[in-house]
Amino acid sequence: MEPLELTQNATQTGAHRPGTTHEVTNQAPPLADYNLFACDAALGEALTRAGADWHREALTQHGAKLGLAATLELADLANRHAPELHTHTPRGERIDALEFHPAWHDLLALLRAEGLHALPFSEPRPGAMAARCAGYFLHAQLESGSLCPLTMTFASIPVLQNEPALFDTLRDKLYTREHDARDVPLAHKRSMMIGMGMTEKQGGSDVRSNRTEARPAGVASGRGADYLLTGHKWFFSAPQCDAHLVLARTADHAGLSCFYVPRFRPDGTKNAVNVQRLKDKLGNRSNASSEVEFFDAYGVMIGDEGRGVPTIIEMANYTRLDCVIGSAALMRAALVQAIHHARHRSAFGRPLAEQPLMQNVLADLALESEAATVLFMRLAHAFEQSAAQATQAEESDLARVARAWRRIVTPAAKFWVCKRALAFTGEAMEVWGGNGYVEEGPMARFYREAPVNSIWEGSGNVMCLDVLRALEREADAAQALFLAWRREAAGHPALGAALDRLSALLNGAPGTREASARRIAQQIVLIAQAMLLRAGPPEVADAFIATRLDEHDGDCGRVFGTLPARFDHAALIERAFPVTAPASGF
Template sequence: MHIEPPFIAHTHEVFNQSNPLEGYNSYRGDSALQALVRHHGAGWAEAELDAHGARCGSAEVYEWGFQANAHKPQFASHDRQGHRVDLVRYHESYHRLMALGLEAGLHSKPWTDPGPGAHVARAAQYYLQAQVESGHGCPLTMTFASVPSLRLTPNIGEAWLPKILNRAYDPRNVPHTEKQALTIGMGMTEKQGGSDVRANTTRATPLAAGGPGELYELVGHKWFTSAPMCDAFLVLAQAPGGLSCFLVPRWCEDGSKNPIQVQRLKDKMGNVSNASSEIELRGALGWMIGDEGRGVPAIIEMVSMTRFDCMIGSSAAQRQGVAQAVNHAAGRAAFGNTLIDQPLMRNVLADLQLEVEGSLALTLRMGEALDKSLAPGGNEHEKLLLRLGLPTGKYWICKRTPLHTYEAMECLGGNGVTEDFIMARLYRDAPINAIWEGSGNVQALDMLRALSRSPETLETWFVELATTRGDDPRLDAAVQNLQAEFADLDDVEYRARQIVDQLALTLQASLLLRAGNAAVADAFIASRFGGSFQRNFGGLPRGLDIDTLIERANPHS
């Protein structure tokens, strides 16, 4: 017999709560991404991007992200019998995310299938997956980025690249000789050096004659080695001829364990699904990559690509943040009106979307530059554009993301700061890309270094900006101000951040003009170069097409 509970048990019903943002297609719901994919020559990839967007927007894959972060990696130095194993165990959801990315070729497609739009298409697909969870992106990125460095030494590249480029995932703790699919990590940072890798103290001694592709013994430490279960690592060490780059496998060719010993895992504020470790190299064997004494140029081939992926990942975090904010605002009412219909909230949401528009435009333009510069014969303009564009984009986009994520989180109110919602994780993860692969100061100084070593890079930048000269007087004035900055070289290092800010904003504005959406370009230029531009979002001037911006921000549009 059914017994009605007493009236006092009926305290309330749940209403005025937005539905979770899941079960949608994150590519189909992103008109800005679709337009830029076509604009930068990757329209041929739309069917695959659409399929990946449906997968990444599913409730199942979102849950993988939550579970991979709820269950941090666990480290065991020894097995139960006392043998040294240096084993890091991950939650099954982390492995599922890794398999999703590797099987999609996020680590390999532009290398195995190069051509017009290849890097753009891969960047767009990575952008979709990074919105779900960022930690697993670290080994995906490092594996992808290792390819140019490994190609510097043909005998090593020929032996390792077929398995590295294989679109499969094998997380087993077994020698690389027993696997058909491998992942690659990187070890540069040491306690005493940080970004100053020339201060590294790890030593490499040749076992025979030495030189490119030859075997060395490494003794030393690394203060930050992420994804320590990768099958091998690109490592910097001091060889007799100077700082050099080495490929150091976790297992030796004979199947014995290479003495790479994990000391502990870092207890990080964010990026927690990805293990980051301190390691000791106790006579570890590794092959020299590139020439002896040329370790920085060798590994910078990898670092350039990891910086590009930092741009993608931070742009993805911005997109996920504004999508969550709009989804919440559309399903929540306050003070008599739905949040998304309230003027001040619309100002905030539109401004957040403008940041995404600029970040994505700059990122995919660099993807196009990669495609053109790596094509047979290369393209000198595109190579020079990358030399300035990668540090500029990495600095600006990654630097803007924590503030952007905080503002998007605030749109959700109290829900935004609880771990049940993705915004809390996005906020904890947001500073990571700005710090890793060279912090803000390193990027700004790298910009100045590029100009001092190759002054033609600055001319290339202004040639790029000249494509929209005369299209908008406000942008023209901003470009003139930028030129004036470079005309005055006094205290240029002190002013480096101010200069790189202007480099980024002027190119973003020019790219948005070229992309063809007048409402977006006008709003970006009016807000970023007008007198009202400020650090807080939600200060857009009057007279802009806010409706268009909100529609482009809406993941359900």
């Protein structure tokens, strides 16, 4: 009994216990059980400006659900257990089946339940596009991989709507809010997802170099006819989708055509789309990207023959908007985590969040995040305006401005916001120090995910060249937008000077314009963000303009944390993420 008495006495007196080295202190608790929507003032204000207040309660409930510890755990599980490819059954039958962790399907069920895959199309009303984009933004702060098939499904709807016969057979399965995880022929499913496959080994962004061939499956050819496709796709996103939109060449036409390629043939047998392997990619682990080969795969031509690129570019316009939102969401998620950590971590005798230099960094990140948020919400409104104006005989100045936002500002925003996310997530990770650099926390996943939106759906150079093309082809829309900005900038020297610099870039020698495309796109976005921020608190707009656009103080290439001392850094941080963040409510 003597050893037991000694142990008890040691415990009672607080003496050192063998094997104990230290007490865990000064570690930030996990951020959980907060409401992602209710704590985001910038998003709430933008929702009102977009005329989507009718969706506020749904977003409040969605934000509460996403902030629950159990929901956050789904994102971790889906990324720790990557999908597995099973090409054959034990009997040797080709199946190309993907096995996902249940958390993946739980995430997709959350997305569909909110209507984020179809809301503006299935339930059209003023503000529906902004409502959908706000909800997408909230989910993208949780997990990015599950957004890929949802984005492609959403973006495919306006393309498929132009094919009435085909769309009539798909409408209910596209619009339903139920997620059907089964890998069975579409006729037996309650819902569906659609992917896309454009990239081939030899082309990358240059899809016009694609070599996949399509030949008529019967006598009929052209739009609506059945075809057999032979070739490959180097990046085939989400191969588990029920169908994909792909590009291929027909023998009778020099251009590419667009095809709807289902996972199963009409007779219920597996289509000849063989998955060669899954990509071992940087970023999220939850989603599957693949390489595939077509061996007389069944497909239906959609759009006119030889007009595949213009047909599918409508889909790309929507996916590019989601790239902007996804990057803005990564920025928001990283910002909130950085502020939370700084409030709970002390160094050199006081909390990080009370130290002036750390406050400067966090306030600067908060400015960048809010600017990205108001930008994607304005783009969402422009997409809705453009759709509404499409049926009108005469185009108003307001419609031309909306067209400029959609056609010119969208690719510029896709370039700039996605680029900024890279530096932003790295800076936010640094706030966490070494804790941010390990995979057990969220910061490493945000950082790994940040590059993809800058690459997918057109790299930075492709986007900036697209901006130049749009400025030329949509000259009337560009003029309407710039005139509107001139009126809004009246009496504001820094904004007026920024517009002058943009004008000088646009009117430079023709031979220099392409080389300056990135600077042009950058300037367009910064002016757009500055204009939009002026609808909010003056201190936010003033700090952004002074540090991003002012000819003397502004330097968009600077590192974060160089705000002038005259701005109230603590107030900017509190606006971004209040000290008492609204709880989940569940």
